[in-house]
Amino acid sequence: MRSRLFTVxxxxxxxxxxxxxxxxxxxxxxxEQLVRTWVAQNRANPRMEGxxxxxxxxxxxxxxxxxxxxFLSLYSEMTADWVHEKPYYKLRVGAFLTRQExxxxxxxxxxxxxxxxxxxxxNIHPRDFLE
Numbered sequence: 655m656r657s658r659l660f661t662v663x664x665x666x667x668x669x670x671x672x673x674x675x676x677x678x679x680x681x682x683x684x685x686e687q688l689v690r691t692w693v694a695q696n697r698a699n700p701r702m703e704g705x706x707x708x709x710x711x712x713x714x715x716x717x718x719x720x721x722x723x724x725f726l727s728l729y730s731e732m733t734a735d736w737v738h739e740k741p742y743y744k745l746r747v748g749a750f751l752t753r754q755e756x757x758x759x760x761x762x763x764x765x766x767x768x769x770x771x772x773x774x775x776x777n778i779h780p781r782d783f784l785e
């Protein structure tokens with residue numbers, strides 16, 4: 655009986671102490687403004703760094719656009735887009751957080767695109783990782 659009463663008293667005391675704690679954080683207004691600016695910029699242009707698989711490169715944009723159409727007809731569940739890095743148009747597919755994820759998908763694409771390889775991309779929209 656005494657041990658039960660002691661246990662109940664300990665539980666009540668712990669709950670009372672935990673509820674009484676309050677933490678107040680005082681920050682410099684300049685730091686708050688900096689954080690607000692950073693959040694606004696990221697909302698306006700949400701881009702992340704990650705990996706894509708480059709399956710094609712050419713100086714002919716129409717050839718790369720045709721390659722994109724062909725790729726999407728074969729792999730409709732993946733994203734595909736081309737970038738222009740003068741003088742080349744590069745067709746890149748997928749969106750991966752790590753190189754390992756890109757390599758595991760690359761194995762599936764190697765039969766159709768034997769020259770494909772993983773490449774870093776610092777301009778990936780977060781929604782591309784979900785598709």
